Amino acid sequence: MTEVSPEIQALEQRKELIQVKFQQRQEQLQRELDEELKHIERYIDGVRQRERQLQMAKKVADKK
Numbered sequence: 484m485t486e487v488s489p490e491i492q493a494l495e496q497r498k499e500l501i502q503v504k505f506q507q508r509q510e511q512l513q514r515e516l517d518e519e520l521k522h523i524e525r526y527i528d529g530v531r532q533r534e535r536q537l538q539m540a541k542k543v544a545d546k547k
Contacts, residue, residue: 487495
């Protein structure tokens with residue numbers, strides 16, 4: 484096995500640390516994205532429900 488210089492070892496270690504850091508950040512961003520999408524879906528559901536209620540109220544009013 485060939486000996487690796489301390490400079491190369493330090494660079495390899497730095498590379499690994501950066502990869503871990505970015506992996507953690509990517510996971511955090513994915514969690515944030517999932518949370519935002521969940522909020523948007525809830526908002527969409529609320530708007531759809533409100534629209535259905537308005538349509539039903541209009542149908543009832545039109546029958547009178």
